[in-house]
Amino acid sequence: MEPSAGPRRVALFLDRDGVINRKAPEGDYVRSWADFEFLDGAVQALVELRRAGAELIVVTNQRGVARRMVGSDDLQELHRRMSARLAIAGAPLSGIYVCPHERDSCDCRKPRLGLFIEARRDLPWIDFRRSHLVGDSLSDLEAGWQLDMSLWLVGDEAARAAVRQRAAERGITIRDEGPSLAALVADGRLLAGLQVESVGA
Numbered sequence: 001m002e003p004s005a006g007p008r009r010v011a012l013f014l015d016r017d018g019v020i021n022r023k024a025p026e027g028d029y030v031r032s033w034a035d036f037e038f039l040d041g042a043v044q045a046l047v048e049l050r051r052a053g054a055e056l057i058v059v060t061n062q063r064g065v066a067r068r069m070v071g072s073d074d075l076q077e078l079h080r081r082m083s084a085r086l087a088i089a090g091a092p093l094s095g096i097y098v099c100p101h102e103r104d105s106c107d108c109r110k111p112r113l114g115l116f117i118e119a120r121r122d123l124p125w126i127d128f129r130r131s132h133l134v135g136d137s138l139s140d141l142e143a144g145w146q147l148d149m150s151l152w153l154v155g156d157e158a159a160r161a162a163v164r165q166r167a168a169e170r171g172i173t174i175r176d177e178g179p180s181l182a183a184l185v186a187d188g189r190l191l192a193g194l195q196v197e198s199v200g201a
Contacts, residue, residue: 009055010194011094011123011131013116013144016060018136019154019181020046020082029064032074033081041182046091048185054132054194055094055123056086059115061139065100072100095119111142132194134181138166145172150193152184153177 017023017030022037024030046056058079064070079096086093097115099108108114120126133144136155141163144151151174153160153167160177167174176189184190 009125010053011057011119011126011128012049012054012194013057013059013119013131013133013149014181015110015133015135015137015140016058019134020058029062029070030078031064031070033078036078036082038085039180039182041180041186043086043089043091045180045182045185046086047089048191049194050091052191052194056091057094057119057123058096059110059119059143060097061099061109063100063102063109066102066105075100095122110139111146113143113146116143116147132175132190134184134190136163138163138170141167141172141174142170145170150175152190152193154180154184 014020020039020042021030022039024035030036050056062070062075065072065075075098083093083096097119099106099110099115101109103109106112106114116128128147128149132150132152133140134152134154135141135144136153136159141151141153151172153163153174154177155163156179164174164177175193176184178184178189
């Protein structure tokens with residue numbers, strides 16, 4: 001896929017569940033497209049980020065595959081449809097990178113870095129130190145922190161407080177936070193952090 005036009009490319013890594021779409025209940029998984037629901041404002045937020053020149057890269061742990069609660073074909077179809085929906089809206093993704101493995105069985109499950117290394121192999125222009133990550137979990141933040149990215153935390157206040165405390169215990173600095181990706185874009189903080197200007201907003 002061709003990168004966005006513009007004077008510079010900014011890699012924005014995004015977790016999926018809880019950032020782009022609504023999470024399944026604890027212990028369950030988004031198993032197919034029928035279960036998938038974009039979070040309020042997420043599509044428009046991604047459109048604004050893409051218009052501004054950000055390259056949108058999804059990095060997601062999907063342990064449900066290893067647990068045989070999510071079919072590989074169903075997951076691929078879900079991502080095909082998600083990508084198509086976003087492309088039609090004006091927010092094409094530059095890549096989707098998935099860890100389908102059980103815990104402690106691979107090098108790609110966040111907070112390990114395999115998904116990010118794979119992304120950079122596909123997109124060699126990526127400079128992790130100039131990249132950003134939006135996530136809702138400690139594993140997201142830990143992965144981005146290891147690569148010296150700017151970290152953005154989303155989720156409801158109680159969930160963010162728990163992640164924030166655990167991150168602080170590990171010396172992880174969060175650049176900013178908010179209730180959702182849409183909120184961070186709507187109030188301009190994420191766009192300002194990316195040091196790009198929204199076009200056509």
